[in-house]
Amino acid sequence: MNILSIGGSDPSSGAGIQSDIRVFSALGVHTLTVITAITSQNTSKFGMVEPVSSKILQKQLESVFSDFKINGVKIGMVYNSKIIKIIHQQLKKLKIPIVVDPVIRSTTGGSLIENNARKDFQKYIVPLATIITPNKKEAELLTKMKISTKNTPEKVAKEIQNMGAKNVTITGIEEKKKVSDFVLEKNSKYIISGEKIPKINHGSGCIHSAAVVYSLAKKKSIKESLYFAKKFTYKSIKNAKKIGKGIAITDIQSKNKIEDELSSAITKFIKLKGIYKNIPECQTNFVFSKQRPKSTKDVLGISGRIVKAGTNVLVAGDLKYGGSKHVATALLSMNKKYPGICSAINLKYQSTTLSKIKKSKLEVSSYDRSKEPKHVKIKGSTIRWGINSAIKNSKKIPDVIFHKGDFGKEPMIIVFGKTPENVLEKILKIKG
């Protein structure tokens, strides 16, 4: 699938064309790009804008339209009237989904469209939209109406629909703990609400509109696409990272990223000097879960184990969701109480490791398998019961939970962390 992104270049890659490439790549789509302007901006400051010439804009559009089957188009920054008219001319006859993200001002306060081009934006770009996705402020600027109890989001959205957009969503309507998007389709209206993340970030609107066009290009309905985009954007805000000195940049956690992180940590783990001493008789598994895992199927682990062969340690098996039962179940219990904890590994219990743990200032808790109630044993949920008991016994988030075994049961240590890399840092303090 090919999606065309028309917009401005953002050297910080937090927004604009570069952000769209990140989103579409994570979703497995080939991104075609047409650059309308080059900006200088970063996470704290917006510098200058240099719009491209009509000639090169025209040539870029011709290059992509003459060669590719395009499944959807996203329009972001269009700086001036010349640019607006050329885009209109090229796109007016298209029969594929077009998502318009009317970016007017950047989060850092820069102007993304010339004041005297707003009228032409309304006349030529808004009617191209299968759906237009202004945030509250952009909707107000477009309509010159302030959203209030009198001028409801519905009234403002209707005004934008009257400009020619087929469907409208006004995003980012904030209440105390919620952020809502109001949606006006041709014959229906609804609100998509979600939990508010207390974070200012750069790029959430760009990610949202890119996710919408992706879903529409996959032939999903407007409603399905907006729900998908809301969830996708939520995760990217949650993952936002303070990479520069200013506001955080939204990040997309792709499936591959989970696999890459776990795989790289396992490779480092098996190369640790003397680590064979920490592999228990029942061998080791190392797991990493998606955000908010519901079952072991959402937890990536080795289907097989990390095994000891003399003084060498080898990986016997492949990474698979559902690949681990024991360590994954322990992680699920931990994650339920502490959602930030998404990775875990089991290691051999030995008194030397325990004293290193105590010296290392890691938070440690334990449970006693011999105290396990009979009904738990029968149901086979020992590990869940054990982790929950250890959590109850600890005032802070435990880094390490151990048990000293029971008749016929090997004692065990489980190390927990936010990411496999975080687990690895803790292992370094206690190994050997």
Ligand SMILES: Nc1ncnc2c1ncn2[C@@H]1O[C@H](COP(=O)(O)OP(=O)(O)OP(=O)(O)O)[C@@H](O)[C@H]1O
């Ligand atoms: N703090 C937040 N917590 C959770 N979701 C949010 C938050 N802020 C925005 N959203 C959601 O992110 C999506 C994009 O909306 P947003 O209002 O951020 O766009 P925008 O203001 O155009 O973004 P940008 O900062 O890139 O200009 C919407 O679905 C909105 O509900």
Ligand SMILES: Cc1ncc(COP(=O)(O)O)c(N)n1
């Ligand atoms: C090139 C370009 N396009 C869009 C935005 C809006 O994004 P944000 O509101 O997050 O600054 C931007 N800052 N730069």
